[in-house]
Amino acid sequence: MERLPFFLLLAVLFCLSYTATFGAESVILTIREVPDDFFDNAILDENETCEEGTFIVIGIFNAPSFSIKSLNNITVQDANSRQIPLQIERASVYREFDEINSVRLAFKVSKEALSSGSLRLAWGDDVSATNSEVERLRINAAHKERYRTFGWEEAPKGGSGEEFSSATLEVIVDDSANLYYLWYLLPMALIFSLLLVRKVSIGNRETASEQSQ
């Protein structure tokens, strides 16, 4: 009984780590090698730790639809939907019209987590994460081979990963498709018709008045 609150707390924390991000937007992250000049302009710090079998992934995220109010409204999830803690670089945060639109962030991920499936970056008001902030991200040059960066792709809407390697295009079959692109002539046709009707009715009136004379 005494341990009940503790277990309840554990259960809540466990659920929070799987926080639903329904209604949030998301993209699939593609983890990549860093460019050759990655370490040239980096702030180096030999005290930055990196456990064996872990990659440190650093990159900028600024997709056009990315817009959040708080730095805890963004998260990265592994293939089991578990949140991965993020470290966000305060100096890189860019705001437009009072919303955050661009951040540079870092996270650690094990080789096993990478090989077990895609990482997903999610953001929005429904996302609740506990991210840490630093003024500038630091890099340990002694572990160059452990650093990676990321790109992103739109998450496929349903279907298997196999389908993602091809692309689909929507085609509309419309029996009047050949006429569809002519519809902008409709107003012109209407004007011509009205002018024709007017001419005919004027002609008829003139004929009628001549006959009455």
Place this chain on the structure above:
Amino acid sequence: MRRIFIIVGLFFLASMVVYGHLCNDVFEQAKDNLIVKVDVRDGQLRISDKGGFRVYLLNTMDRPIAKIHLEVETPDFDVQVKPSPGWQSYPQLQTVNSGGKKEYFEVELTRKKGTKEGKYKITLLLHGGDRRRVFKTMDVSDAMAVMEVPKKPTVLVVDGKVGGAEWQKALLCTSFYEYKKVKRYMENFPAAQQSRFRFYCDEENLYCLADFEKKSQEGKEDVAKIYIAKEQDSTPETVTINLQKGEVTCSASSEGIEAKKDEDGTKMEIKLPLALFGFKKEEEKKEEEKKEKEEKKRILFVNLSREHNGVVTYWRGNASSFKNPVTYATFILGKE
């Protein structure tokens, strides 16, 4: 005899290195260096019995692609895929770095008997002969790159005072890339110094908010460019935005351009007359054209780049392709 075998063996090895159509390298390099554009003009393919579209390709790698094929899969249409008549080296796709040019596949769809009116999906696959190995993940919406430019709100004034009410609903173009070396190959990476461009339009003008995010450093050039073409095959005009000087010029003419820098010195509001890009001004249209309610869509092909502290960043494409309209996005200008 042994020498002959060695020479022949070396010859085949050399061929594989040069063409690389069987190794993983070309598929890796193609991710950022094979430009694909699906030409469905206003983003919607509508057919009665027959219809078609083109898939444009531009190879900006350091070597040709030995074989490239396009497959279109659909149970609802008969499909014919043909390389363009001028593509003499097909199925090889030459690189622009060795004189290659934009090529295309012509796709013709014929409605099958029993295919009723409605919406259908067709699948596009680019591969090198073995359909299990595709050249790149093709995001069709990105390959078509059709974007609507909304009508300018009445509150918008080009005065250097940038407000959310003015610009928040404009079309946003951001996520610029730097073209960098990773071991053997060149790839696109998010630019360290980002840019954000927003667009509106009205009957006569294109409005742009160029956000450089940071002030330019003293003595260091910071220039953005907007490339605009009225047709996909025409030479684009270049609009140059110089942040330090607060000046905007156009290769066609600078007549009618207005530009104002904001107080922070990081943004510029710009008005660009559409007449500079080949659209007629209202008073130049003939009477009958004025009477005709213009439902025809106005389209521009657009790309963006920026040079900041000697580093060039691109919105679409890379160093070899960013000036080629096949890379450009299609802007559909809002109607009344």
